[in-house]
Amino acid sequence: MLGPPAEPQQRQIWDLSALLCTSLVLCVTGTSQVPVAKLKSPGLLQSQPEQDLPRQTQGIISEAESICSSYWVCSSKSLDDGESPENLAQKLPNLVELYLHSNNIVVVPEAIGSLVKLQFLDLSDNALEIVCPEIGRLRSLRHLRLANNQLKYLPAEVGDLRELQTLDISTNRLMTLPERLHMCLSLQYLTADRNHLWYVPRHLCQLPSLNELSMAGNRLAFLPLDLGRSRELQYVYVDNNIHLKGLPSYLYNKVIGCSGCGSPIQVSEVKLLSFSSGQLTVFLPAEVKSIGTETDHVLPLQELAMRTLYNTYYSFLKDLNFLTPISLPKSLLELLHCPLGHCHRCSQPMFTIVYPKLFPLRETPMAGLHQGRTTVSFVAYCCSTQCLQTFDLLS
Numbered sequence: 360m361l362g363p364p365a366e367p368q369q370r371q372i373w374d375l376s377a378l379l380c381t382s383l384v385l386c387v388t389g390t391s392q393v394p395v396a397k398l399k400s401p402g403l404l405q406s407q408p409e410q411d412l413p414r415q416t417q418g419i420i421s422e423a424e425s426i427c428s429s430y431w432v433c434s435s436k437s438l439d440d441g442e443s444p445e446n447l448a449q450k451l452p453n454l455v456e457l458y459l460h461s462n463n464i465v466v467v468p469e470a471i472g473s474l475v476k477l478q479f480l481d482l483s484d485n486a487l488e489i490v491c492p493e494i495g496r497l498r499s500l501r502h503l504r505l506a507n508n509q510l511k512y513l514p515a516e517v518g519d520l521r522e523l524q525t526l527d528i529s530t531n532r533l534m535t536l537p538e539r540l541h542m543c544l545s546l547q548y549l550t551a552d553r554n555h556l557w558y559v560p561r562h563l564c565q566l567p568s569l570n571e572l573s574m575a576g577n578r579l580a581f582l583p584l585d586l587g588r589s590r591e592l593q594y595v596y597v598d599n600n601i602h603l604k605g606l607p608s609y610l611y612n613k614v615i616g617c618s619g620c621g622s623p624i625q626v627s628e629v630k631l632l633s634f635s636s637g638q639l640t641v642f643l644p645a646e647v648k649s650i651g652t653e654t655d656h657v658l659p660l661q662e663l664a665m666r667t668l669y670n671t672y673y674s675f676l677k678d679l680n681f682l683t684p685i686s687l688p689k690s691l692l693e694l695l696h697c698p699l700g701h702c703h704r705c706s707q708p709m710f711t712i713v714y715p716k717l718f719p720l721r722e723t724p725m726a727g728l729h730q731g732r733t734t735v736s737f738v739a740y741c742c743s744t745q746c747l748q749t750f751d752l753l754s
């Protein structure tokens with residue numbers, strides 16, 4: 360006897376994003392023929408028509424449908440029959456994209472490090488408090504989304520992600536950025552809005568591909584001297600950092616967001632190095648040891664020594680690595696490899712002293728763009744009285 364006609368088979372994706380549980384691991388099996396398994400969109404486990412999917416995933420879903428015969432939802436409680444997260448991760452050697460947003464995930468298990476072909480990992484809108492160092496083993500990862508979690512810290516191993524292009528860590532509780540983030544040499548978009556960050560490491564200015572830096576709604580009081588020196592960096596958003604009063608002059612003519620910055624607090628309220636010119640005051644990075652003026656022609660001895668070393672080893676030999684760590688104290692060697700900044704007038708590296716010059720944004724042609732919503736100044740950091748006297752923002 361024949362049964363009712365079979366339902367036409369509908370192409371579908373696995374949607375597990377609304378399955379709520381703590382310590383959640385979501386795995387979809389894959390084979391070498393299935394590069395992508397997709398977990399997407401809020402709602403219960405359901406099917407979705409193919410046309411809703413991003414173009415790059417179309418065409419492989421039907422294949423995935425037949426091969427993705429099972430999935431696991433594992434928590435520490437439901438883990439049974441000897442199936443450990445490590446084993447599950449080993450079953451997904453070819454997974455390329457993993458979407459686990461909008462769950463209640465608290466911990467990323469160490470087994471994530473086994474997904475060595477993963478290129479896109481979305482863990483945003485969860486309850487993450489920690490990200491394990493094993494994330495640094497995802498050497499193919501290009502896009503990492505960790506926005507809207509409870510993160511206070513990110514492991515230095517994030518710096519091992521040499522293919523990473525996009526990092527979104529906005530709306531967390533971070534006070535510092537990952538220690539080796541400047542080693543993510545492919546990074547193009549860094550979004551760290553709405554955290555508790557109080558400084559931008561100057562090493563980030565060395566990122567060769569960084570195109571957009573967004574750090575709105577943090578606690579920044581100053582920016583690195585070289586921020587914007589890279590031509591690649593074209594978009595810098597630092598809105599609503601109320602203590603931020605100075606923008607490096609490199610940012611002039613770039614796309615910047617700085618509304619809600621430069622509140623009229625008294626300098627005495629904040630114990631930071633500051634520089635005043637007329638009515639204007641800006642804060643400087645703590646690494647700056649002294650501030651030069653137009654009448655101060657003599658450079659400190661350490662500054663002269665560092666500039667000479669730099670010119671000898673870098674300009675002459677083109678390689679600072681000729682210096683062994685024994686030659687200099689570690690802190691000085693590190694400073695030599697990454698100076699405080701480069702003169703905005705002549706590009707000379709600066710190590711201990713800067714000669715700042717302020718240009719209020721409201722007095723520049725860019726004032727119209729910002730409609731008086733900001734009271735910040737552009738700051739030219741120069742290497743000498745001569746550069747200070749001859750620097751002009753508009754030239």
Ligand SMILES: [Zn+2]
Binds near residue numbers: 702703704706741
């Ligand atoms: Zn100079």
